[in-house]
Amino acid sequence: MTVELGHYALILALALAFVQMTVPLWGSLARDPALMRVGRMAAWASFGFVTFSYAALTMAYVNSDFSVLNVVMNSHSAKPLIYKISGVWSNHEGSMMLWVLILVLFAALVAWRGGGMPERLLASVLSVQGAIAFAFILFVVVTSNPFERVFPIPVEGQGLNPVLQDPGLAIHPPLLYLGYVGFSIAYSFAVGALIHGRIDAVFARFVRPWTLLAWLFLTLGISMGSYWAYYELGWGGWWFWDPVENASLMPWLMGTALVHCTVVMEKRDALKVWTILLAILTFSLSLLGAFIVRSGVLTSVHSFASDPTRGVFILGILTFFVGGGLALFAWRAPMLRQGGLFAAVSREGALIVNNLFLAATCAAVLIGTLYPLALEAISGAAISVGAPFFNATAVPLVVMLLAFLPIGQTLAWKRGNLLGAAQRMMVALGISILVSLVMLSMVHGGPVAAPLGVGLGAWLILGSVSEIMSRSWRRGATLRIFVARAFGLPRAAWGAALAHAGIGVTVIGIAATGWGVENLGVLKPGERIEIGAYSLVLDKSFVRNGQGFREDVARFSVMENGGFAGAVETGKRVHAGRYMPTTEAGILTLGLGQVYASVNDFHADGSVSLKAYWKPLVLLIWLGSLLMAAGGGLALIDRRSRIGIVVRSKAAALLAGRPA
Amino acid sequence: MAMTRKQRRLVTIGLAGIVLAIAATLILTAAKDKIVFFYGPTELKTMAASPGQRLRIGGLIEAGSLVKSDDLRVAFRVTDGTTVLAVAYRGLLPDLFREGQGVVAEGVLESDGTFRADSVLAKHDENYMPKEVAEALRKQGVWKGQKNGATP
Structure with a gap:
């Protein structure tokens, strides 16, 4: 029953999206405030209905309702709860539902935060957003219905692809869709303004x-x-x-x-x-x-x-x-x-x-x-x-x-003053070139691009530091004033510096892949394989049973200069109901680098063949991207970015000046 | 020196032209050198591949042709139903590598007619037939699946 209600709510949301697409646009062209106001209400309502519909689908997954085809194809009653919830978007139909949910969420957010926007702009933005939502909801309803029933009802579902049974599935698609779909707002604004x-x-x-x-x-x-x-x-x-x-x-x-x-x-x-x-x-x-x-x-x-x-x-x-x-743009x-x-x-x-x-x-x-x-x-x-x-x-x-x-x-x-800019950046540039040169002379082996890349990364980081410093430092000022000025800089300035430094961090991480070492071999227990300064010794291989899978595991000790640095386990998993094994890489983080081992074969004599890597500074690649996002976040909470703040204060001033 | 609006626009257009020219040069050079062509065994036999040229080949792994040796050296044969191509490779094989399954390998053709692969590809789907392989087999009349390749 819930499933039918979910399907019905989605169709209602489709109708609402049509209203949202047409009425406010008409209102904004005819300058009719009543019609324009319909846009915000329609955006909220269709968000409500899509949320209900999405929740109904999620409930079908959580309760393992195998009368729903989509659940049968992508779920299993023995699956942990987190993968039942994230399993909703593991497949085409469900991920389109997530896409639509985020689409209407953004429309609702614009409707909520857009109170201070010029009325006609808001109305046409919501209209365009409604058109996009209409197109995608129609797509789901017509070609990718996740609520389809199946009869006879199977006793058990076919399970989720084991590669997808991972926290990565819970995190990666929603973030990605928030990004993809978030840009629809920029599109709606552009078209609305046109x-x-x-x-x-x-x-x-x-x-x-x-x-x-x-x-x-x-x-x-x-x-x-x-x-x-x-x-x-x-x-x-x-x-x-x-x-x-x-x-x-x-x-x-x-x-x-x-x-x-x-x-x-x-x-x-x-x-x-x-x-x-x-x-x-x-x-x-x-x-x-x-x-x-x-x-x-x-x-x-x-x-x-x-x-x-x-x-x-x-x-x-x-x-x-x-x-x-584009046609509207050209016109x-x-x-x-x-x-x-x-x-x-x-x-x-x-x-x-x-x-x-x-x-x-x-x-x-x-x-x-x-x-x-x-x-x-x-x-x-x-x-x-x-x-x-x-x-x-x-x-x-x-x-x-x-x-x-x-x-x-x-x-x-x-x-701008190019000479002045060059002077401000002189120290940063000098240090970066020095870093490259020192690395070139000290590190032997590896591509020339690697030290140059590290120099480029350093240039980006130091350039951002110099930018903040040159904006806060004045000749003769005390340290306290300097710090006060630095913290007084707009958050957007800090955000830009942080994001740019983040790119530098990522660039260093990418450059360091040039110094990565990889090796492959067949090892018997007690034998070792060298990767740069580290070596992997095979302790043993064994079989273990996990939740819904059976795994051949090879356990290695990672040795550094004869000392024990840690252990890694890499294995081959065969999940219930699947024929093909999946490889589970073993990763040991040492500082910012990682030892990465990936087993390929377990042989009858107890030996295993594997590929092993030493990846220096590899974590910087992702840490840098986190810094970039944090920089974006800082710019977002900058005072001047806050939506509607200027308009609202202007309106307040206007009200104060002319009491009703 | 104050520039007029027109001059400023010219500077912008000039800049855009320079960046575009750099990009176009890079893309055209790379399009000539960095692109790898795919051939089925029959196509490979009928054309004259220059030695040392990087290629991709693909087809079905012939049943009973896989020979593994201790030092991770692997030899197998790839067939499209008409022609058979010997492939030599050192390294780890993907999980989905099975005799009778489709495979794609990248490397160079040796003068003795063996294909020396430095990478062997398989995708992470049990039902997956590499698109190029499906196409090569279709040309030889072996594959009856949909033209699209990625069978659901």
């Missing part, structure tokens, strides 16, 4: 927090997905340039550009047309990602069971929103008022360079991802575009951008 033909700094002030929020979640989502793949897949890598990874990287690159250029628009009322275009493109790339994952046109580790009708449906949604957004953008002036050497100019490089990187990733598809369609030749291509295109572009970043970061708005 409909009205009015775009100014106030617009940027409202769109910026949402963009930052989406960017923050996408950063975390990608980073957590990368760590999950690293420890779960047992390949020892953390980024594979897989089409689906690229699908998340592209909106991230564009979103990063968008976050930066909304600052220009807000502070200087410039780059308006470009900001609008970026907002449309960023969400378009999110939709493209959804299409790539759901349609099965590109094979990847994420391949959902694909169904041609779904691919065509999403292609329809993609075409409508991308084509519609309305020329009517926008030109923005403020600035010199080429200025913060604005630097941010243009940032945007150009990010857009070029994104284009390189896009071409590399879609080229195999295009070539196969044209000539029938099958090609693979992998790491070598992206390392030769996207990586140099990003390196150029990052090399320039600390200088751009310190340029003043409107008219």
